[in-house]
Amino acid sequence: xxxxxxxxxxxxxLVALAALTxxxxxxGETQESQISxxxxxxxxxxxxxxxxxxxxxxxxxxxxxxxxxxxxxQPEPAQQTARIVxxxxxxxxxxxxxxxxxxxxxxxxxxxxxLLGTGELFVSAPIDPFLRGYASMNGTTxxxxxxxxxxxxxxxxPWNLTLKGGRFFADFGxxxxxxxxxxxxxxxxxxxxxxxxxxxxxxxxxxSWLAPSEQFFELTVGVYNSxxxxxxxDPDAFGTSSGQRSFSELNYLVHPSTYFDLSDTLNLELGGxxxxxxxxxxxxxxxxxxxxxxxxxTSEFYQGTVVGVEWLWNSERFDGVATTTDPVTGEEFxxxxxxxxxxxxxxxxxxFGRRFSLGARFDYAENLFGPKDLTRTYSAFLTWQPSxxxxxxxxxxxxxxxxxxxxxxxLQWTAFIGSHSHGFAAR
Amino acid sequence: xxxxxxxxxxxxxxxLASPASAALRVVASLPDVADMARQIGGxxxxxxxxxxxxxxxxxxxxxxxxxxxxNRADALVVQGLGLEHAYLPALLEVARNxxxxxxxxxxxxxxxxxxxxxxxxxxxxxxxxxxxxxxxxFNLDPSQGKLMARAIAxxxxxxxxxxxxxxxxxLARFEQLLDRKIAEWDALATPLRGVKAVSYHPDIAYxxxxxxxxxxxxxxxxxxxxxxxxxxxxxxQLMKQQKVKLVIREVAYExxxxxxxxxxxxxxxxxxxxxxxxxxxxxxxxxxxxxxxLRALVAAAQAAGGQSS
Numbered sequence: 024x025x026x027x028x029x030x031x032x033x034x035x036x037l038v039a040l041a042a043l044t045x046x047x048x049x050x051g052e053t054q055e056s057q058i059s060x061x062x063x064x065x066x067x068x069x070x071x072x073x074x075x076x077x078x079x080x081x082x083x084x085x086x087x088x089x090x091x092x093x094x095x096x097q098p099e100p101a102q103q104t105a106r107i108v109x110x111x112x113x114x115x116x117x118x119x120x121x122x123x124x125x126x127x128x129x130x131x132x133x134x135x136x137x138l139l140g141t142g143e144l145f146v147s148a149p150i151d152p153f154l155r156g157y158a159s160m161n162g163t164t165x166x167x168x169x170x171x172x173x174x175x176x177x178x179x180x181p182w183n184l185t186l187k188g189g190r191f192f193a194d195f196g197x198x199x200x201x202x203x204x205x206x207x208x209x210x211x212x213x214x215x216x217x218x219x220x221x222x223x224x225x226x227x228x229x230x231s232w233l234a235p236s237e238q239f240f241e242l243t244v245g246v247y248n249s250x251x252x253x254x255x256x257d258p259d260a261f262g263t264s265s266g267q268r269s270f271s272e273l274n275y276l277v278h279p280s281t282y283f284d285l286s287d288t289l290n291l292e293l294g295g296x297x298x299x300x301x302x303x304x305x306x307x308x309x310x311x312x313x314x315x316x317x318x319x320x321t322s323e324f325y326q327g328t329v330v331g332v333e334w335l336w337n338s339e340r341f342d343g344v345a346t347t348t349d350p351v352t353g354e355e356f357x358x359x360x361x362x363x364x365x366x367x368x369x370x371x372x373x374x375f376g377r378r379f380s381l382g383a384r385f386d387y388a389e390n391l392f393g394p395k396d397l398t399r400t401y402s403a404f405l406t407w408q409p410s411x412x413x414x415x416x417x418x419x420x421x422x423x424x425x426x427x428x429x430x431x432x433x434l435q436w437t438a439f440i441g442s443h444s445h446g447f448a449a450r
Numbered sequence: 451x452x453x454x455x456x457x458x459x460x461x462x463x464x465x466l467a468s469p470a471s472a473a474l475r476v477v478a479s480l481p482d483v484a485d486m487a488r489q490i491g492g493x494x495x496x497x498x499x500x501x502x503x504x505x506x507x508x509x510x511x512x513x514x515x516x517x518x519x520x521n522r523a524d525a526l527v528v529q530g531l532g533l534e535h536a537y538l539p540a541l542l543e544v545a546r547n548x549x550x551x552x553x554x555x556x557x558x559x560x561x562x563x564x565x566x567x568x569x570x571x572x573x574x575x576x577x578x579x580x581x582x583x584x585x586x587x588f589n590l591d592p593s594q595g596k597l598m599a600r601a602i603a604x605x606x607x608x609x610x611x612x613x614x615x616x617x618x619x620x621l622a623r624f625e626q627l628l629d630r631k632i633a634e635w636d637a638l639a640t641p642l643r644g645v646k647a648v649s650y651h652p653d654i655a656y657x658x659x660x661x662x663x664x665x666x667x668x669x670x671x672x673x674x675x676x677x678x679x680x681x682x683x684x685x686x687q688l689m690k691q692q693k694v695k696l697v698i699r700e701v702a703y704e705x706x707x708x709x710x711x712x713x714x715x716x717x718x719x720x721x722x723x724x725x726x727x728x729x730x731x732x733x734x735x736x737x738x739x740x741x742x743x744l745r746a747l748v749a750a751a752q753a754a755g756g757q758s759s
Binding site: 105179180183184185233235238282284316318324376377410411 | 502504505506510515522530540541545552557559562575579674701702
């Protein structure tokens with residue numbers, strides 16, 4: 024029943040009306056009575072139609088109400104707890120860094136030339152739930168292809184501890200454990216080249232502890248055969264060749280570091296490093312690093328500044344090296360001796376727009392042993408980063424050595440192929 | 451010597467450890483998900499945020515103070531789809547907290563129910579800095595906000611099952627609020643339907659879809675790749691051909707270039723935020739964020755319409 028009933032009634036009324044009309048004509052009824060009858064039927068029909076409309080409106084409202092009351096279609100329950108960028112389970116993350124340079128200088132080997140600063144392959148992956156591994160292999164113009172790092176790092180030790188073992192860059196100071204392409208300069212400061220021997224390459228173990236507090240405080244301790252890429256390359260020169268030795272001839276490192284948010288946009292990082300070779304107090308290397316950052320997080324043209332200072336003190340005993348020079352004849356006298364030397368650098372880098380940075384650096388580097396030989400270098404550098412994965416950097420160095428200063432000009436072009444992420448250490 | 455060192459470490463640990471808090475320690479990667487976690491969790495959660503609203507979510511600085519927050523967190527809430535890839539993996543690697551690593555129960559991904567737009571078919575960097583899982587800027591569309599809230603509530607329940615009722619009630623309240631606001635916003639944003647626009651970064655895809663806007667291009671050459679002069683010329687010509695009257699500049703991106711493009715193409719610049727709290731004078735509330743963005747867009751679209759007529 025329902026809505027079709029009034030419709031059928033209306034149809035019946037129309038039929039009746041037609042019949043009535045025909046009948047009345049036939050019977051000769053008066054026109055007035057016919058009109059009255061028709062009006063009555065029409066009124067009845069209108070009433071039925073109004074009822075039908077009301078019934079239809081009510082039904083429509085019911086349907087709307089039912090629709091509104093029905094629960095909204097729910098998405099399928101999630102079958103996972105996170106959407107993780109798919110990484111081939113069997114293959115590590117792989118990246119390759121290409122760092123080409125064009126350089127010229129005014130002293131020494133004068134002229135211009137090109138060189139491959141570094142071509143570095145980096146692989147990294149979790150090994151199991153408790154361990155990850157990484158390795159870096161580096162080739163340069165000198166034709167050397169070096170396994171710079173091959174290390175294992177724990178990921179699930181208790182008490183906020185992390186253990187690292189293998190060959191890696193020891194956590195000494197600020198820049199000594201950075202790869203060349205991560206530096207804000209074209210080259211590593213001379214102070215680090217002389218005192219650390221380039222990167223802080225080491226074979227050994229290292230553990231670090233993060234204090235479970237709001238205040239960032241990290242303590243790293245390590246023990247290694249030696250530290251510094253130069254000592255790897257020429258171990259005999261430093262008497263720290265690889266192989267077994269007494270415990271007191273190993274290199275021991277302690278490196279505490281902390282950090283302060285001075286405001287929403289200013290922060291300060293402090294670190295101290297101490298490396299010791301205990302036997303006969305052969306070596307004690309102290310380092311202090313301070314990094315101040317202004318990070319306004321703005322879209323304005325000026326986007327922030329980093330100021331960094333690192334200073335090193337080295338006290339080391341060397342055997343069979345030049346200890347003094349005759350001031351008249353220039354003759355060198357060899358022997359054993361303890362040399363206490365200083366080195367360090369200070370720099371700033373300011374960032375502009377989304378692509379540019381400009382900075383300057385001062386470097387002070389004494390030699391580690393022999394008659395004192397000091398190099399002071401003043402540098403300025405400009406970096407343009409067309410995208411996240413490539414940059415072009417120009418650097419001018421004024422190197423103060425014996426004789427006229429050497430003016431060096433270097434244009435560096437660096438690009439990253441493959442997996443590329445900014446690690447915490449290279450912040 | 452070893453025992454003394456161990457005692458010292460234990461002592462320092464105890465001294466530095468702050469008193470235990472009853473509330474769930476939640477770290478949020480971005481202010482939008484932080485606000486949702488607060489709305490849903492109420493008193494049961496204590497939420498801290500890593501990035502701020504005005505920052506470019508792709509370039510958040512990696513600060514050691516974030517490491518300590520993550521180290522002590524019971525849960526980490528992220529927007530997801532790789533939006534935090536520039537800073538979060540580096541922080542998590544050193545945070546020493548396996549409970550909040552991706553895939554662990556404490557890693558709460560708000561993108562779980564999002565049907566991603568612009569999922570790349572290939573990951574060639576010739577196409578810019580692509581997100582492998584699709585465009586991660588779904589938070590600008592309030593209808594996606596409901597899906598985000600659901601994923602966050604379920605994540606909080608997973609970490610803190612005892613608070614299930616509270617989180618469900620919090621979710622229901624937040625959904626009701628969003629439903630009411632979405633109805634208002636849908637009415638408010640009627641003038642946006644059919645409006646052609648360019649944005650600085652491709653981060654308004656979801657918003658444009660919801661309100662019927664037509665995106666014609668971006669100031670960036672490719673996602674994450676700064677504009678080149680040639681691209682800007684092509685974009686301006688395209689805007690003139692298509693009669694684009696709106697340049698949408700996200701607050702984390704430079705204004706002068708957006709103004710230059712708009713001026714040369716005969717369009718207007720409107721500044722919006724891609725994160726809650728990004729616009730000056732707005733709170734970090736998700737609702738305020740959507741409200742401020744839509745009001746700015748509608749005002750600019752109406753002004754541009756008047757200008758063009």
